[in-house]
Amino acid sequence: MIKRILKWTVSLILLALLIWFEIAYWTSTNDCDRKAAAPSNPMKAIVYCDYGLKNLKLENIEKPTPNDDQLLVRVRAASVNPYDWHFVEGTPKIMRAMGVGLRKPKDTRLGVDFAGTVEAVGKNVTQFKPGDEVFGGRGGAFAEYVCPRANRAVALKPANVTFEQAASVNIAGITALQAIRDKGKVQAGQKVLINGASGGVGTFAVQLAKSFGAGVTGVCSTRNVDLVKSLGADHVIDYTKEDFAKGAERYDAILDNVPNHSLSECRRVLNPNGKYVLIGGGGPNDSRWIGPFGRIIKTMVLSPFINQKMGMMMADANHDDLTILADMMQSGKLKPVIDRTYKLSEVQAAIAYLEEGHARGKVIITVE
């Protein structure tokens, strides 16, 4: 009897979940389904109504108006991050159930990193004024205008830095800084290995780890060895010829942008009290359902039982860290590496290039 009740209860719960999922899936909607009249004050922006790179379009939409705490910034350049293709592709698919949109993307705007000129400020804004050149992060940055909040991820652009260089910094630069300083707790004299040293995060991380006084080993392919050396790496491992996880060297911190080695392989080359910082989650075709979540859980489960610290990081873009990076750029200690530049109308091609997983530094979008 109890067995039958249990069986029926489980079946009913499963049925209810299935019905809930079906309803949630088919009622999942976005702005495109509520399309209003033509914008009265238009600006050009990248919009995607459905998942998939082919669905990106450059459209005229309403130009935003800053609220009391925001700035209106005319975007001069933006940069592309793997973060963008996660949203365009809707992968790993678990993201869709976590609020990104089950059937369609809830937020139809794209891009985060920007640099540009302040055109107007809200009445509570005292830190910035019209005419200031700024950079930072705000959703919907692949557009002619964005409205960041003045007290969030926005800072003054140094005069000796171009808009393209400044636009490259927000996600990649902040990730590198927080991975080294906050998660890796890197100290002068320590040995740091950066796996994926030639990409967006890696090119910032090599320079920042050097500025912390660390001995830096960068891992990249043959064609990027000279680039990574030129950024200050003390040693470069060409992954097409040598596997860092099989080497004799031991590191105090590993910053992992390319999780292509098992955790035990990484632990083998980590000092007994070393720190493993999981940054990257793989490409668009790696583990399309759960992405890096399996590895994240493994690091969390393992970490309390071993002396080595293992954990993932999530970059937290903020004004203070952007200002640190701005000061370093101004003094010449940090130089963004720019791979390619595309126009706003070419965002699709820019993201397709990044999805290949072999960018050298940052991919930039210029906004005329």
Ligand SMILES: NC(=O)c1ccc[n+]([C@@H]2O[C@H](COP(=O)([O-])OP(=O)(O)OC[C@H]3O[C@@H](n4cnc5c(N)ncnc54)[C@H](OP(=O)(O)O)[C@@H]3O)[C@@H](O)[C@H]2O)c1
């Ligand atoms: N946790 C966070 O808050 C956070 C923030 C930003 C980014 N991320 C993640 O971090 C990762 C890196 O981001 P990114 O902006 O640097 O990406 P990216 O610019 O696309 O990285 C591309 C680089 O990866 C290198 N690479 C590819 N395969 C490699 C391998 N087997 N070994 C070593 N290097 C390899 C490539 O070098 P070669 O051409 O030489 O192969 C290329 O230079 C992504 O997964 C991204 O999603 C996480």
